[in-house]
Amino acid sequence: MISVIASVRVRPGKVSEFLAIFKANVPKVREEKGCIEYFPAVDIASGLPPQVLDENMVIVIEKWESLDALRNHLVAPHMLAYKEKVKDLVEDVSLKVLQEA
DSSP states (O other), X not given: OEEEEEEEEXXXXXXXXXXXXXXXXXXXXXXSTTEEEEEEEOOOOOOOTTOOOOTTEEEEEEEXXXXXXXXXXXXXXXXXXXXXXXTTTEEEEEEEEEEOO
């Protein structure tokens, strides 16, 4: 199993718009072969140190059966369309692609 943590920095004031587009795409992603889990998450104020809150960061939590399934996801037609829709809302994206140690 492959886990992915994608950190998406969204332009200030655009998080709601970004999440609406993202969530509309989630059912298509969850139908993909090899998708185990896929959802967006945002910070909540927990009061736990050393948490750093960032209102412009959306974290995408993903689990895939294999690296091949993840690679196929990245080039799926609905993902290419999604990337086009959010390109002016997103400042930066970074990925952590992980396997159990």
